[in-house]
Amino acid sequence: MALTLYNTLTRRKEVFEPVEPGKVGMYYCGVTVYDYCHLGHARACIVWDVTRRYLQFRGYDVRYVQNFTDIDDKILNRARLEGSTMEEVAERYIQAYFEDMARLNIQEADEYPRATHTIDGIKRLIHELEQKDFAYPSAGDVYYAVREFPEYGKLSGRRLEDMQAGASNRVEVEPEASKKKDPFDFALWKAAKPGEPAWESPWGDGRPGWHIECSAMVRDRLGETIDIHAGGADLIFPHHENEIAQSEAVTGKPLANYWLHNGMVTVNGEKMSKSLGNFITIRELLDRGVDPMAVRLFVLTAQYRKPIDFTDEAIQAATNGWNTLKEGLLFGYQYRSQLGWDTNPSDKDANLDNETVERFKTAVDDDLNFPGGLAILFELAKSINRDRNLLVHQGKTETALPVLERQWHTLVSLANILGLDVVIRGIINATLPAPTVSASGRAGLSDAEIEAMIQQRQEARKTKNFAESDRIRNELQAKGITLIDSPDGTRWHRN
The missing domain is CATH 1.20.120 (Four Helix Bundle (Hemerythrin (Met), subunit A))
Known part of the structure; x- marks a missing residue:
């Protein structure tokens, strides 16, 4: 059976055929480094890590590139609040990212380009867009002329007349909207603002827009047409839509042959947000005693394109499942x-x-x-x-x-x-x-002592003290006692 992938661009499953036989170029839109990674990042990173592993298992030579967005309004805002710099904030959370991913057993990408390290490629791409009349300067900014690209909307299925400017929370309502020829146009280059980092350019000092960064990084690291472009479903519009418009307007070639998107994570049926108090970072979850392999299992039990709901019951079920697999793996x-x-x-x-x-x-x-x-x-x-x-x-x-x-x-x-x-x-x-x-x-513990420890563990689980629960399980395991959790209760046997 051939490998088939659901292509967001064509809205159907297609047999996977790479540009170059036996090789795969894969790009994943990574994180904006202004805070610790959360459960949504965990899902995306696990899904694309396993996709890469599976492609390698199938015999492909995979080149996997994942970017860091290290220049962004959110990073600058964090730096202002802390009295630090953009570079200091980015470096701290890039390091935190690697720490969190290592705990989840996520293999490192082949390359991690950063937006601030790709400024020359970004300016070159903007210049080419301008030469082809897909971009225009305006008072220090440069904008992409959306209506000049007839295929705009082909990834998301949206039509311009149905869209609203700033449809994503990543796209700010710009006070310089009067600079645009059309409200749907988006910024490729932003004029320098007082106190913000800036780079020299033909259009004046400034910094790149968010969308152009990925277009340039894909081109610089993987070429004009790649096999797989992956990311969260929240990036389909406008980010990935704009990537296509930018890249394909210049090259006349498909940016990616397969667009893959993972579904979102909710918490107890609600969108994760700090205002709702249900915002869970990876390190918070793991530090409270949840096994990283249980987190991987939780993610992999759901179809990758569908939403997944994080609940205490779901993570407990994943923990039980991991214990079953772990016992078999240790055998x-x-x-x-x-x-x-x-x-x-x-x-x-x-x-x-x-x-x-x-x-x-x-x-x-x-x-x-x-x-x-x-x-x-x-x-x-x-x-x-x-x-x-x-x-x-x-x-x-x-x-x-x-x-x-x-x-x-x-x-x-x-x-x-x-x-x-x-x-x-x-x-x-x-x-x-x-x-x-x-x-x-027989191990050293009596049956009564084992039952007493199991009861202590049950009490810890009821109060969501997962660290204590795991400690008791591990202590029993070290003494030759294996616990098996099931809907009917906890069974045990001596090894």
Whole structure:
């Protein structure tokens, strides 16, 4: 089965065919660095991280570029409030971004261009637009003449007569609106204002508009036509629409052959906002004890193009799901001595269940159906966990050991494609040596002590003290007691 992707531009699924066979140029519109990343950023970054991983798994050589917007009104406002500079604010939150992404096991992009490092490319693109009569200067500003581009609106499906200037909260109502020839025109270059950073240009000192930055960065880093342009659905209009208008007016070529957009995140059914008090940053969530792998699992259980609602129940369900997968993933590492397994074979592909791998590919090939791929991982994990319990309590498995080993290697391999990895979380290093395989073996805690600790954990969960809940679970795990959460309560068994 061929890989198909839903293309926002054509509004249908299309077979993926890169510009250059075997290679993929992919650009993701990154963050504006004026604050800590929130759940919406987490979803986007996880989705496109897994997309990149999957393309690599499918054999493509992927060049993945993600930008930082490091000149913006929001950054300047933060700098004024703090009494610092634009550069200081941007650097601080770029560093915070890398810290948050590392915790979520998001691989670094091949390149992170910044708007302020692409000024020459931006000015060159504006100049070419001006030469082709798609742009005009006006009192130190430069504007894009929207009506000169007949295809404007083709990505969003909007018509000019139905639009309103400033349709996105990222587009400010400009006091210099009288400078425009048409209210729909948007700024490519903004004249310098007192106290703000500025760069020399043929139109006077100033700084770039938001939209032109990405057009220039895509062109400079990946070329005139790329394979995949990704971002959140909130960027379709006006940002991505304007990118197309800018780039294609100059080159006469498609900016991207496939436009992919992830859905938005709500919190308890409402749009996330600081005014509603439901604004959750990545580090706030993780610092309260939620496992980063549970966050990845939460994101991947939803179809990437659809909205996803963050609730305590949803993250708890994802945590339970991760615990199931984690138990299966740890199996081979914990019992390698008893089973005589090689947990790091030189050629892992030679020891995979090819039928299961093909089922995984068939599922995910259908427009990045990560939930379908996850369902296969859970099948594997649950099967392995059944054999694990038999091994612990009866000293033998139902599944033949060579088959079980192949299932485990397949689970580890497919989980890695989704970025669900026990190795990077340090779980393996923190795990005690595997317990002896004996039905009569007993850990040091009595049944009553175990039940008491489980009750303490339940109380912690009721009060949303997830850090304490995880601490108790980890303490029990270290003592050879595994907890299994389910809608009917918490079960446990001795390893």
